Amino acid sequence: MGRKIDMKKIEDITxxxxxxxxxxxxxxxxxxEISVCCDVxxxxxxxxxxxxxxxFCSQKRKSKRSLGNFTTxxxxxLQIKKSTLELxxxxxDLRDYEPGPEQEPSLHQLSWCERNIEQSLQRVMARKVSSKT
Incomplete structure (x- = not known):
């Protein structure tokens, strides 16, 4: 049997x-192997x-079907890169709401966060109402 390795992030870049x-x-x-054995x-x-x-994309099916809405x-x-940038x-943006442990947020930062959260809540509620109609 193989050796047991703890699942944790490897800090050393190399x-x-x-x-x-x-x-x-x-x-x-x-x-x-899964593609060949299961024909998927x-x-x-x-x-x-x-x-x-x-x-990797299985060769057998690549010519028969496209991957969802993507033709190539x-x-x-490109979609993955776009999603990565959005992430x-x-x-x-999320880090703006989570100051580090050594930082105390100022009153200005807290009021900014509160305003943004209220605006987001209003947008969510508006979407919810429009989706019910």
Missing amino acids: KCQVTFSKRRSSLIKKAQ DVAFVAFSPSGRISK LKNLE QILEA
Whole structure:
């Protein structure tokens, strides 16, 4: 049996990249095996610690069907990059609401957060009302 490894984030960047490259090839191999054995569509997308995209799409089905609304893998990559950027923006916005433990929020920051939360709540309530009609 293999050795037991604790599941935790690898802090050392070099070790993280090495582990990713080793596991990536295993995951791609497993995705290919599932595709062949079960005759199913498989798409695998992974982002490396350095930001590179690794992808796999089963060859047998790729020509028969498109992946959802995307006609090519390039369009899928662009959508993933767009979503990643949106996520980074949202995470940055979220940090505005969570000052660090060494920082005390000012009254101005707290009132700004309160205003934004109230506006968001109003938008959600408006969507909820419009979706019921």
